[in-house]
Amino acid sequence: MVANNLNAALILILSWEGPEINQSNTEPGGISKYGISLVAYSDYCLKNKLPAPTANTIANLQSSDAQNFYGNWWLPQIRFNDLPNGIDVRLADIAVNLGVRGAINLMSMILQQYPLHDVLTDDDIKTIATLDIPSVILALSAGWLAIKHTSPNWAPPPHGAGFGHGWTNRSVSVTQQCNSLIGAK
Numbered sequence: 001m002v003a004n005n006l007n008a009a010l011i012l013i014l015s016w017e018g019p020e021i022n023q024s025n026t027e028p029g030g031i032s033k034y035g036i037s038l039v040a041y042s043d044y045c046l047k048n049k050l051p052a053p054t055a056n057t058i059a060n061l062q063s064s065d066a067q068n069f070y071g072n073w074w075l076p077q078i079r080f081n082d083l084p085n086g087i088d089v090r091l092a093d094i095a096v097n098l099g100v101r102g103a104i105n106l107m108s109m110i111l112q113q114y115p116l117h118d119v120l121t122d123d124d125i126k127t128i129a130t131l132d133i134p135s136v137i138l139a140l141s142a143g144w145l146a147i148k149h150t151s152p153n154w155a156p157p158p159h160g161a162g163f164g165h166g167w168t169n170r171s172v173s174v175t176q177q178c179n180s181l182i183g184a185k
Helices: 006-017 038-047 055-059 063-078 087-110 122-130 133-149 164-181
Strands: 031-033
Touching (some): 006 063, 006 164, 031 055, 038 055, 038 063, 087 133, 087 164, 133 164
């Protein structure tokens, strides 16, 4: 039986993403808050027959809105509740940064599936359940950092104004938190 770590995932995501409004030319979707971009929220609103959001919609999001977005729409797309304990939270955090498709494709790479197929199937879930969970968590973390390292926003000071140190710290912290969920060190 898979543990439901939704609360742990939401606390982790909201603590890392925070309530600050991120608006810049390098921000995917132009603006985000709690890790939710205007593009992602537009898809959510369209799917749920809600009015099209604006930058002001994103700026005015509350943490309860973010929890609803992640818990009821974003995380089910990665089959969060079907994933093993620890892998669920790690993949959820990655989905915030790489998008649902990016997170699923990273998992597909770990499963050595080519071509990538953008969804986790029942067979994928069964295969994941047979794997060594700490190794999968570590592979997801390493893969996420490798992808982030290719970002033009990687270079941390003094060589640039990027986020490499922060992303590395996040990866280490989230990996440790996921390992603690499964009792691993």
